[in-house]
Amino acid sequence: MRLDRFMRIHYPAIAPGRLAALLKHGGLTVAGRRAKPTDRLAAGDLVVLNTPPEPPSPARAGARTGPAAGGGPAPVPLSAAERAFLAAMTVFEDDDLIVFDKPAGLAVHSGSGTRVDLDRLLVRMVSADGDRPVLVHRLDKDTSGLLVAVKRRPLAGVMGKAFATRRVDKEYRAVVAGLPPAEGLIDIAIRKVETSHGGRMAAATPDDPDAQTARTGFRRLAVSADGTAALLALFPETGRTHQLRVHCALTGHPILGDPIYGDPQAAERLLLHAHRLAFRHPRTQTALSLEAPVPDAFFRAMERAPAAFDPSRRPA
Known part of the structure; x- marks a missing residue:
């Protein structure tokens, strides 16, 4: 599994830019060394987060802020059109999971030249207890079809491991x-x-x-x-x-x-x-x-x- 995917599953509150900064300054190490977000983890690698996620601002101290309490401003709620867009893609949902039928052309994660991606929409679906849906695998932008997200962070590791160990x-x-x-x-x-x-x-x-x-x-x-x-x-x-x-x-x-x-x-x-x-x-x-x-x-x-x-x- 790539390091950036591992971090999205286990630390969804850490944005890609902050992940890059942590790696650059030694705040995150893999097997005792600095790594790149695209590096692949091997069995037995020890991932150490030496610097905790940024704390919430003093004005909001004690309150959960940002996606999954990762700090920063509260996300802008989804518009009615965005909710309808996600609803049209949803093929299964319960208290723990959302499974989407992603259309071709929709990026899963942000990247160069990407203006809209599914993960950026999910960041704004924060629940009352501060959790938000986390994608546990990915599809290429041009590939359509089924994509799984979990609504609770503890389940992200369970589903991520199921995909990684080919139990799906x-x-x-x-x-x-x-x-x-x-x-x-x-x-x-x-x-x-x-x-x-x-x-x-x-x-x-x-x-x-x-x-x-x-x-x-x-x-x-x-x-x-x-x-x-x-x-x-x-x-x-x-x-x-x-x-x-x-x-x-x-x-x-x-x-x-x-x-x-x-x-x-x-x-x-x-x-x-x-x-x-x-x-x-x-x-x-x-x-x-x-x-x-x-x-x-x-x-x-x-x-x-x-x-x-x-x-x-x-x-x-």
């Missing part, structure tokens, strides 16, 4: 170029490489010290009328960055509309969707199985499949 069954839907086999397992280790367009994932040799084991099961569900595209069910057995996207591309069947690993003009959007999640409720241990309908864009692409995948339009 995930099923995705994707439309890919070409005609892959009826079913199979993609077992290709991957690693991050730097390109002129930024970081990308690529195939790695087994002896590469930066290689990350990655396995994806798949099953072909349908084929377009002209035989140039297929609808797949994808079952990630590991959770690497861009795993599904790069695995499909490495096997010669990139996901349509992928601006990084495929042809961005082959579809109106990245045709990757988190379709189903199955897990135990973090408090009651009830078995939950939730689904988000496959968007219409997938079916439109299957009806108007490109005659061929054009590798000349794949970004370098």
